[in-house]
Amino acid sequence: MVTKEQILRWLQATAIIIEQNKDYLTELDAAIGDADHGINMNRGFQKVIAQLPSVADKDIGTIFKTVSMTLISNVGGASGPLYGTFFLKASAAVAGKQELTGEDISALLQAGVEGVAQRGKAQLGDKTMLDALSPAASAFQQAIAAGASVAEALQQAVAAAEEGMKNTIPLVAKKGRASYLGDRSAGHQDPGATSAYLILKTLLETR
Amino acid sequence: MVTKEQILRWLQATAIIIEQNKDYLTELDAAIGDADHGINMNRGFQKVIAQLPSVADKDIGTIFKTVSMTLISNVGGASGPLYGTFFLKASAAVAGKQELTGEDISALLQAGVEGVAQRGKAQLGDKTMLDALSPAASAFQQAIAAGASVAEALQQAVAAAEEGMKNTIPLVAKKGRASYLGDRSAGHQDPGATSAYLILKTLLETR
Amino acid sequence: MKKLINQPENVVRESLEGMAAAHPDLIQVRFDPTFVYRTGAPVQGKVALISGGGSGHEPMHAGFVGTGMLDAACPGEVFTSPTPDQILEAARQVNGGAGILNIVKNYSGDVMNFEMAAELAHSEGIRVLNILIDDDAAVKDSLYTQGRRGVGTTVLAEKICGAAAEGGYDLSRLAELCRKVNLNGRSMGVALTSCTVPAKGSPTFNLGEGEMEVGIGIHGEPGCQRVPVKSADEIAEMLAISIIEDSAYTRTLREWDADRGEWAEVELTDPPLSAGDSVLAFVNSLGGTPLSELYIIYRKLAQICENKGIKIARNLIGPYMTSLEMQGCSITLLKLDDEMIKLWDAPVFTPALRWGM
């Protein structure tokens, strides 16, 4: 079971983690992109935590909808619409809920990942955030289906995200700015996959 | 006695010396000017030696007139009109001559220096080429008046030019680009005084 | 980092404030959400032209708002696509009842944000079409990349379509024209230095004294290859030949079907250049390269075109689509027909491009 309070704490903690990793994410983006991913994400999540108090008494679906709209209107770039879409689809999946079961989270992750894939037209292995998000959603779903607790399932999801993130290193990018580098994009970890891993890891660590 | 052939050899040697000192003169100009004095002078004297064959059978006045016109049309900047004027006035002072006595050279230097002073409106101590040229002309005149040989007089003129050139180091410039630096021009040797010294020294060394 | 700025986070806002203060007769600026629009907009009955993208490319796009070019520009943060709410708000401001053409550079961020904005505008009953510009001949295939980026042709499309909108083209005819300009334009650029995103504070990439990046975009990102620095003539030749000898390029793009309210995939092919063609030659500074050097590039480009039997009928030379203070240049060749020439020559009056008035 994940409560609404935990969700709120997770979003708050995410803003802190993103801020702490702002330069790191930006450096990753400098290598194969345009050196703004950390700056973009930080701008977005700072706005998110400013918005949270106004929806703290609403359901989780509404909270996610607000996160979505805030990211869409403040992040910009590629990651803004993508994370925005992730939370938009997630919000629809958990509309009206005050707490989430393992199945809820499973549905939420699945919906979010599909939204990102649709919006960005990327596939697994294209060296994008999808390479962290998609394995994480699958791992979570399998764990829950196999009877694991939410905490255990999250642990496996984060492990899968981390592996997916690291697996982007040797990949040649096929979507996003990094794709223009051709073979030179290999050898660098994808910034979006990294922020995705950080966000999921923060959920795991939120008590 | 200085023969026409010596004058031609001097001009040729000057072109070589200026080329060898091109970077040095430009560096001096970089410190208190716009980093082109060596480049300007070299462009001019390369053209001068290209012109010399066409006037090699003319008198010294004509040769100097050609040097003057060539420098005026090819050096540009401040040094072009100034050295051009120097040789123009010098040419008038020795019009028609095939060889020069000590008195001739004295008159030539005096006329040249006056021309430079008039054109540039500079005074002794303004940290310009005049600070090398003017003491050299005076020293030469005095030596000849005191009965020295041309070679001896030249030796003293060059020594005076060298002293004048070195004396520009502590001066605050009052004319030319260096004057805009104000007190910051002190501590640097004037590029134009340096090229003037090199040209006179080459005359002394020309056999 | 040495820049004439105050706080890095205020760069975009303060630069727009300065631009609006300088040209109140031409443009107005709004913030939160941020957009620049033509003074006096909406122009009733005229299709409105909107473009946008990350900041750092000035004068593009805000400097092209005015008479005979854009009705609005939506500047994002430096090198970061604008958000859908900026684009929607600009659409509401400039919509004169004849619909809106969004000219969108083909970067994943720009495409997605403009797609979301189109969906939102549609749901408000505003008729919108998005036309993508993807002219960067440095990108060779569209299958294994995001497809060609939108670079120099964007400026030319904004001018040509702006004149057409001013001249009364309706939305679908304007979209068709914009598609034509895109298909006939090709670009390629080199960077001699990196640039520094103010919020990052250090150069995006490091280039050695003897190196340059070939096939760069306009976001300070590295290009498709790094090679030893070459002479201006060699660089002009490399860029021009890549463009001139680029073969037919086919890709599938997503366009908005305003009648059915959904996205439709269209397959489009660039006709290659050939002898006898007339072109507009655009030599663009990436920001830190002075005009004198652009003319050295143009000199060689003109010789190459002449040798290839390509006639330069019009040209544009200067810093129009920059990457902050990056040194380098791009070349764009746009194959012209009479319609495009007439529209190019039509009067334009914006902060950065002006003639005929």
Place this chain on the structure above:
Amino acid sequence: MKKLINQPENVVRESLEGMAAAHPDLIQVRFDPTFVYRTGAPVQGKVALISGGGSGHEPMHAGFVGTGMLDAACPGEVFTSPTPDQILEAARQVNGGAGILNIVKNYSGDVMNFEMAAELAHSEGIRVLNILIDDDAAVKDSLYTQGRRGVGTTVLAEKICGAAAEGGYDLSRLAELCRKVNLNGRSMGVALTSCTVPAKGSPTFNLGEGEMEVGIGIHGEPGCQRVPVKSADEIAEMLAISIIEDSAYTRTLREWDADRGEWAEVELTDPPLSAGDSVLAFVNSLGGTPLSELYIIYRKLAQICENKGIKIARNLIGPYMTSLEMQGCSITLLKLDDEMIKLWDAPVFTPALRWGM
């Protein structure tokens, strides 16, 4: 040194060739001696305007040749004054029988070369006047220096006098107007980086990461002081206040007396600026500073002028008088009267400045 050039010794020639190839309807170029002139010149019965100076300041001056501005430009080597034979040959080419006004920046080299050229033209029976521009408020006294340098006001004088010549002013009225523009214009600049003269191949001076040069000219030479880098607002304030609070400046200049054929000294005084004045505000890039930063400077400048009760009636913002790829900017304020406003607004059509046609 990273530049889009071929051999350093060909930079000036190739850049001019490129410029002439790009704008054959506006300008023609001649070499040995080198000058650029208006296509179709001489214009019979019109006073011809000539300016010139070292290269490296593009678009100035060649980019300002055309209708309503200069009839000819004489470019020297990079940062090196042109020679008298260039200026004389240009005068012969553009003389339409009504005489020639030479607009000369007050640098020792430019002054001397233009003086010799005036003497030569006079001896050929061409009526010539030389008007000096000396507007650099960074230079405080005229006694212990070469006097104020000619900087930003030069561009404005060329535009305003060009319109007047086009409008039929005779030579002496035109010279008087040019003198007025000069006396009412003041400028000051800062450099964030040095520039590199191609023939030298390394920067003229070295600035540390945290330093800038204040009160620089336009030849890549160091300025009057080196200070820690400041914010855009502080820089705008420093420059604007120096200009606005500059007191009456008096100096003796040498002008040519075309009737008597000799030089005459004239004493001239700049009227200081005061509340209620209308000005043209010119924010100029030194080459490597992008437009976005100029607008940040303009934003603050507009605030300062407003606070001081000075009305910015016109503005010009961009890279018009550069120092190769130097980063930095200059501000010029020109106190306007109705005559100057009317002439500023008059049509102009040159490679680098164009409006009204």
